[in-house]
Amino acid sequence: MAAAICCPSGLAAASSGRQQPSPLRPSSFCGSSVASCSYRPQLSLRCQSRRQSRHAQSVVYASIKAPWEGAPPARLVLEDGSVWHGTAFGHTGTEVGEVVFNTSLTGYQEILTDPSYKGQFVCFTYPHIGNVGINPEDMESEKVHLGGVIVRDLSCKVSNYRANITLDEYLKQQKVMGIAGVDTRAITRRLRVTGCLNGAICTDPSVSDEELVARTKSWTIVGKDLIKEVTCTEPYEWADPTGEEWEFAEQAKSRNGAPPLRVVAYDYGIKHNILRRLTSFGCKVTVVPADFPAEKVLDMNPDGVFFSNGPGDPSAVPYAVENAKKILGKKPVFGICMGHQVLGQAFGGKTFKLKFGHHGGNHPLRHTPTGRIEISSQNHNFAVDTATLPPEVEVSLINLNDGTCAGMYHPGLRAMTVQSHPEASPGPHDSDVAFTEWIEMVKAEAAASKA
Ligand SMILES: NC(=O)CC[C@H](N)C(=O)O
Numbered sequence: 001m002a003a004a005i006c007c008p009s010g011l012a013a014a015s016s017g018r019q020q021p022s023p024l025r026p027s028s029f030c031g032s033s034v035a036s037c038s039y040r041p042q043l044s045l046r047c048q049s050r051r052q053s054r055h056a057q058s059v060v061y062a063s064i065k066a067p068w069e070g071a072p073p074a075r076l077v078l079e080d081g082s083v084w085h086g087t088a089f090g091h092t093g094t095e096v097g098e099v100v101f102n103t104s105l106t107g108y109q110e111i112l113t114d115p116s117y118k119g120q121f122v123c124f125t126y127p128h129i130g131n132v133g134i135n136p137e138d139m140e141s142e143k144v145h146l147g148g149v150i151v152r153d154l155s156c157k158v159s160n161y162r163a164n165i166t167l168d169e170y171l172k173q174q175k176v177m178g179i180a181g182v183d184t185r186a187i188t189r190r191l192r193v194t195g196c197l198n199g200a201i202c203t204d205p206s207v208s209d210e211e212l213v214a215r216t217k218s219w220t221i222v223g224k225d226l227i228k229e230v231t232c233t234e235p236y237e238w239a240d241p242t243g244e245e246w247e248f249a250e251q252a253k254s255r256n257g258a259p260p261l262r263v264v265a266y267d268y269g270i271k272h273n274i275l276r277r278l279t280s281f282g283c284k285v286t287v288v289p290a291d292f293p294a295e296k297v298l299d300m301n302p303d304g305v306f307f308s309n310g311p312g313d314p315s316a317v318p319y320a321v322e323n324a325k326k327i328l329g330k331k332p333v334f335g336i337c338m339g340h341q342v343l344g345q346a347f348g349g350k351t352f353k354l355k356f357g358h359h360g361g362n363h364p365l366r367h368t369p370t371g372r373i374e375i376s377s378q379n380h381n382f383a384v385d386t387a388t389l390p391p392e393v394e395v396s397l398i399n400l401n402d403g404t405c406a407g408m409y410h411p412g413l414r415a416m417t418v419q420s421h422p423e424a425s426p427g428p429h430d431s432d433v434a435f436t437e438w439i440e441m442v443k444a445e446a447a448a449s450k451a
Contacts, residue, residue: 072203074179076121076150077212079198082190086181089154090171092203094212096219097121097147099199100381101188103360107426108167109138112176115230115269116337116379117146118311119221121199122359123187130155133163134170138425140271144174145230145311148201150187154180177201195355196381221381222353226312227320227338230269231290238265238287241280242273248429249436252280260284261303261442266292268310268320268338273423277432278306281439291319294326304332304442307339309421314341314351314382321345332414332445334438337380340408340417344384347393347410354404357381361427364400365407365420376406376431377424384408384419407434414441 074088078099101123102111108129111122129151149171158166171178179201191197198216246252263283265275268290278285283304288297290310297305305327307320324346327333335343341351358378365374374397383404386395397407397418406419416438422431 071180073205074177074201074203075209075212076179076182076187077200077202077209077216078187078190079213079216080190080194081213083209084179084182084187086179087154088178088203089168089180090149090178091175093177094200094202094204094207094215095121095148095177096198096200096215098196098221098381099123099150099187099191100196100357100359101125101184101191102379103362104377104427105361107138107361107424109134110140110271110273110425111379112144112146112149112170113138113140113142114271114309114379115141115145116271116309116311118226118230118269119224120146120311120381121148121150121201122146123150123184123191124152125184125188127152127184128155129153130167131158132160133158134165134167135160135162136164137162140273140425141230141269144171144176145269146176148176148199149178150182150184150201151178151180152182152184154178177203191356196357222313223316224312225316227268227290227310227317230311231267232287233289235286235288235292238275238279238285240272240276242276242425246277246280246429249281249432252277252282252435258282261439261446262286262300263304263306263442264288264297264300264302265306266290266308266320266323266339268308268317268342270308270310271421271423273425274306274308274336277423277435281435283439283442290317292323294323297323297327298330302331303446304334304438307333307335307342307417309336309379310338313353314338314345317342328410328413328415332438332441334415334434335417336423337419337421340419341380341382341384343410343415343417344389344405344408347389347408347413347415349389349393350385351382352385354381354383354402358399358401361424363420365397365431366400367397367407368395373400374420374430374433375428376420376422377427378420380419414445416441 071087076084097120099121103125105126198219200212200216261283263285265285265287267287320342324342361377363376363378365376386405394409395405396409399406408417418434422434
């Protein structure tokens with residue numbers, strides 16, 4: 001049975017009486033032998049404040065026990081029947097979601113707090129996760145939205161002057177489950193062959209593998225409106241720009257003295273760095289809930305309207321598409337990721353589910369008008385079907401890994417979209433030019449309306 005070959009124990013092993021994983025050797029957690037591992041048990045967090053810690057402290061020791069000491073066993077059960085035994089971190093219990101793999105080498109905190117991962121478990125292909133802890137500055141939203149975290153090797157120490165909590169502690173606080181010590185490479189290869197699979201992470205030994213498989217099979221992300229679970233409830237203003245290290249875009253640098261551009265941003269699960277980036281480009285941003293009526297947005301008479309990233313199936317949010325249709329042609333619009341998929345449908349196109357999606361920081365794109373190649377950060381499982389788009393829509397960006405649509409222009413409706421994340425932090429900045437392009441469009445329209 002395939003499961004028995006590529007994971008330490010499959011259903012066959014479990015049903016033959018082997019319910020618990022064999023104890024993991026310490027070396028499988030910290031990547032070094034016990035003797036060379038500098039983990040110190042039971043020390044409280046030593047990183048007090050950013051300024052104090054910047055020069056004096058570079059290492060935060062976890063207040064938790066070493067991951068292999070006393071951590072409860074956990075299982076990841078996939079809907080194909082494979083069972084992956086490991087060790088729990090974060091919250092305990094049982095959770096079901098769609099398993100996706102992310103190939104980013106850095107940025108697990110940004111991934112955890114990206115609302116677009118709602119309903120999904122992220123399997124990190126980078127083998128060593130947790131080494132920079134969690135800090136208050138790199139949040140992409142107020143909380144963790146994804147359903148579960150799958151890692152090969154949970155770091156036993158935190159080395160980052162900005163960190164104030166370990167990954168394990170943060171996930172406990174957030175009541176989100178993690179499993180460590182599983183073969184993330186084998187899981188990723190499986191997902192690449194079969195496509196995305198639903199999975200269950202479970203720390204409860206009284207729940208059988210068979211029951212967990214059944215639960216994964218009766219769950220689906222398709223057709224679910226997950227946006228309503230992550231959007232804001234009331235409109236709010238955003239005023240915080242990106243920091244100095246982001247001052248590489250001429251457009252953002254030359255904003256001084258210019259009156260702000262007024263932008264309304266639909267919040268489908270908006271990432272903070274999108275808001276910071278728009279602010280850096282001179283926008284005064286009002287964020288509105290996902291179902292905020294288009295008429296009210298138009299009454300606010302903004303210079304431009306933005307449609308954000310967000311979780312789940314874009315075909316399950318017709319109200320968002322209807323609002324977008326009412327705004328198209330009346331204001332310059334820009335959509336990122338879910339926003340791109342909503343606008344694609346508003347243009348008349350359809351979306352479909354990719355085999356295993358795009359999740360990582362090194363996806364190559366070609367900008368069709370110029371031939372420019374961008375390395376982009378990506379996180380999506382659905383895509384716009386170019387064959388369904390009307391002829392007025394130009395496919396502006398193509399994903400060079402699989403030829404799918406990564407961006408659109410609708411010149412007649414003054415609309416542009418990108419499927420990738422030009423704001424990605426951390427991430428390549430090649431796609432930041434998308435903000436420059438849209439801001440030019442908004443400025444031109446604002447100038448024309450005043451003339
Ligand atoms: N990052 C996003 O906005 C994700 C878009 C959509 N939820 C998808 O998975 O395709």
